[in-house]
Amino acid sequence: MSPASAGLAKKLGYTDVRVYLEGEPVWLEAFLPTYSSEEFILHGNVVLVDMRPRNQVIEGRIQGAYSVPFATLENALGDLARNAPIVLYGEDEYQEEEAIFILRAEGFRNVSLVRGGYQGWLKNDGAIESGPIFATEITWVRQLGRGEVSVADFRRAASGEDTSAIIIDARTREEVAELGTFRHTINMPLDEIPSRMDELPRDKTLYVHCATGARADMAYSELVNNGFDVKFLLLDIQDAECDCEIIRPEEQVI
Amino acid sequence: MNRSLPYLFLLCLVAAMLATGCAGPQKTETARDTGPPEAVAEAGHGTYEGEIVGISERARTISIMVGRGEDARRMMVKYDADTQGINTVAQGYAAVLTYETRGADLYATAVSPRLARLPEGVSEIKTAELEELIFSGEPLFLADSRPPARYAQSHLPGAHSLPVPLLNEKQGEVLPEDKDIPLVFYCGGVT
Numbered sequence: 315m316s317p318a319s320a321g322l323a324k325k326l327g328y329t330d331v332r333v334y335l336e337g338e339p340v341w342l343e344a345f346l347p348t349y350s351s352e353e354f355i356l357h358g359n360v361v362l363v364d365m366r367p368r369n370q371v372i373e374g375r376i377q378g379a380y381s382v383p384f385a386t387l388e389n390a391l392g393d394l395a396r397n398a399p400i401v402l403y404g405e406d407e408y409q410e411e412e413a414i415f416i417l418r419a420e421g422f423r424n425v426s427l428v429r430g431g432y433q434g435w436l437k438n439d440g441a442i443e444s445g446p447i448f449a450t451e452i453t454w455v456r457q458l459g460r461g462e463v464s465v466a467d468f469r470r471a472a473s474g475e476d477t478s479a480i481i482i483d484a485r486t487r488e489e490v491a492e493l494g495t496f497r498h499t500i501n502m503p504l505d506e507i508p509s510r511m512d513e514l515p516r517d518k519t520l521y522v523h524c525a526t527g528a529r530a531d532m533a534y535s536e537l538v539n540n541g542f543d544v545k546f547l548l549l550d551i552q553d554a555e556c557d558c559e560i561i562r563p564e565e566q567v568i
Numbered sequence: 569m570n571r572s573l574p575y576l577f578l579l580c581l582v583a584a585m586l587a588t589g590c591a592g593p594q595k596t597e598t599a600r601d602t603g604p605p606e607a608v609a610e611a612g613h614g615t616y617e618g619e620i621v622g623i624s625e626r627a628r629t630i631s632i633m634v635g636r637g638e639d640a641r642r643m644m645v646k647y648d649a650d651t652q653g654i655n656t657v658a659q660g661y662a663a664v665l666t667y668e669t670r671g672a673d674l675y676a677t678a679v680s681p682r683l684a685r686l687p688e689g690v691s692e693i694k695t696a697e698l699e700e701l702i703f704s705g706e707p708l709f710l711a712d713s714r715p716p717a718r719y720a721q722s723h724l725p726g727a728h729s730l731p732v733p734l735l736n737e738k739q740g741e742v743l744p745e746d747k748d749i750p751l752v753f754y755c756g757g758v759t
Contacts, residue, residue, distance in 0.1 A: 316711075316713040316753035316754050316755040317686055317687055317690065317753070318687075318713075318732060319711065319713045319730065319732055319735050319753045320686075320687060320690045320751070320753045321687030321688075321690060322735060322736070322739070323735075323743060323751050323753070324687060324688070324689045324690055326739060326740050326743065326747075327747050328743065328747050328748075328749075328751050329747060329748050330748065330749070330750040330751065331689065331690050331691075331751045331753075332690065332691050332692060332693040332750070332751070332752050332753075333686060333690055333691075333692055333693070333752070333753050333754070334692075334693050334694075334695075334698050334752055334753070334754035335692050335754075336694065336695055337754050337755050337756045338714075338722065338723075338724065338754065338755075338756040339756055340695055341695060341698075341724060342722075344695050344699070346695075346699060346724075347725060348722040348723055348724060348725075349722070349723055349724075349725060350720065350721060350722060350723075351719065351720040351723075351729075353720055354720035354721055358720070358721065399721055399722075424721070424722065426721070426722040429725075484627070485626070486626055486627065489626070503627055504624055504626075504627035504629050505624075505627040505628060505629045505646050505673075507644075508644055508672065508673065508674075509671070509672040509673060525626075528622060528624060529622075529624045529626070529627055529629075531622060532621075532622040532624060532627075532629065532631045532642075532644065535621075535622075535631065535642045536631075536642070536644050539641065539642065
């Protein structure tokens with residue numbers, strides 16, 4: 315899309331027109347900062363984190379912000395959903411850049427900043443709140459896309475409470491042997507699904523999961539194309555949110 | 569990053585043209601062109617052209633979207649150590665993939681990004697130079713060509729939201745008055 319726009323600008327007479335073809339993905343990989351717009355910060359499905367000292371946060375913060383002082387950020391990583399868009403602001407740019415580095419290095423994919431931090435927000439007359447912080451637990455619920463199963467429904471299948479559904483673990487045998495698997499689960503690696511799908515039940519809803527959701531998404535498409543009743547779990551199964559019992563593969567009873 | 573620079577250059581171009589449809593009619597093979605997988609299996613080999621919609625290194629599998637509109641289908645193809653060019657393609661970008669059948673499976677023998685060109689008089693800027701330009705504070709008009717929702721979530725420092733349809737409609741009205749100010753356009757691939 316950007317080259318077409320650049321071509322148009324050139325035609326309109328602009329003399330110095332370039333395209334950053336590497337684009338936002340490479341910018342992020344270089345651990346460089348990106349920013350979110352005000353509307354998204356206030357009304358998007360985000361986790362907004364204020365990293366300033368607690369007393370400053372009580373004095374005034376961006377509406378909807380959680381308080382995670384910078385010194386405690388690394389300990390709080392387990393409380394943050396890995397695929398949630400996370401928007402940060404702190405005491406200064408250096409702290410914000412360091413926080414971006416910590417989170418992206420830990421595998422958080424969507425981390426961005428508030429332009430100008432809290433002072434910049436005030437200057438733009440952004441919405442604020444003050445007083446004690448009651449929300450100590452960080453909550454974030456993914457808005458489900460097409461074909462996605464909610465974590466709650468997935469958990470009911472894993473516990474055996476919902477017998478109309480069965481779980482498909484699309485990870486490799488090696489991963490399952492090393493890390494274990496859930497109950498009521500068929501292990502069928504993604505690459506074997508096209509040739510082995512006849513082994514899967516057609517009278518149950520299939521919930522496909524893998525490690526982060528990428529393979530589950532691919533398996534979902536393949537199974538939908540072949541007429542299965544299927545959904546996929548888009549969740550890093552390391553997230554505490556999953557909270558399903560993990561067993562050794564040999565203990566599996568379907 | 570193990571992709572070579574020219575590849576990235578071309579990848580984003582392809583992505584750009586796919587997203588805007590500015591490359592004209594795509595020469596994408598439809599499912600009808602290649603026939604159903606069963607028919608292909610008899611032939612033993614073939615080509616898929618389209619957007620890579622998934623790559624799993626662990627499962628050594630590529631998903632590629634072939635055909636357009638009603639005919640669009642996701643095809644799953646395995647790859648192995650002999651597959652050429654696996655590091656030259658990425659999810660969200662257009663590619664050409666040749667495959668052969670082994671038993672019940674399709675295996676990619678080679679895969680490469682689909683090529684395109686930059687408009688005349690327009691050059692590329694790399695990450696390091698752009699970083700320097702942005703943080704130097706010198707005059708710059710940085711335009712984010714992605715849809716507004718993507719801009720809202722995360723954009724480069726100081727970027728203006730300038731989605732392709734908006735620029736096409738408003739033309740010079742949404743660009744700076746000074747025609748000598750450096751303009752940089754960026755996108756995020758077809759994601």
